[in-house]
Amino acid sequence: NAGVTQTPKFRILKIGQSMTLQCTQDMNHNYMYWYRQDPGMGLKLIYYSVGAGITDKGEVPNGYNVSRSTTEDFPLRLELAAPSQTSVYFCASGGNQPQHFGDGTRLSIL
């Protein structure tokens, strides 16, 4: 009953470093999503994918990249970390039903 799994749960980066946030789902969902949530704010869609090999920008894609080589995995890449990217990142997946979320990655950039 894993659902959507995100790693790592917490990470501190220095400005300019890069990292990949991992997301995997075992529900065979076609759709996968990355959101960020800043303190006291709503979810903002970064990127989404409607299937393997297909990705689309969301509301706030700048500074991020994604890939979707398999149905299960949807990693999010930060190439040059900036303080403005300090946030909680949620991955979600969905099929013919509303989205299920992973438990988040808390990222701080100092």
Next chain:
Amino acid sequence: RKEVEQDPGPFNVPEGATVAFNCTYSNSASQSFFWYRQDCRKEPKLLMSVYSSGNEDGRFTAQLNRASQYISLLIRDSKLSDSATYLCVVNPTSGYSTLTFGKGTMLLVSP
């Protein structure tokens, strides 16, 4: 007008109270609607879908008014464990490719 707009919070209520949250959406072509619950520092979780005829799940009742582009969530007999942020969520298309989330309304239930 924001795509999905919710009552500002927080709502502070005593245990046993009835509380209602409201939500309006701007896209009249929106197809489906949901309420999610988000506990502090946790991921959002689906609470219930909202159907045109209205629907109930235990102490929770959801209503949809398409003409007014308005969604509501009623919680009866509030419990301490109901304390959370409630997110109004709208699907603007017939599939589930993207959802639009409101900022949420925080509920605090006190003893």
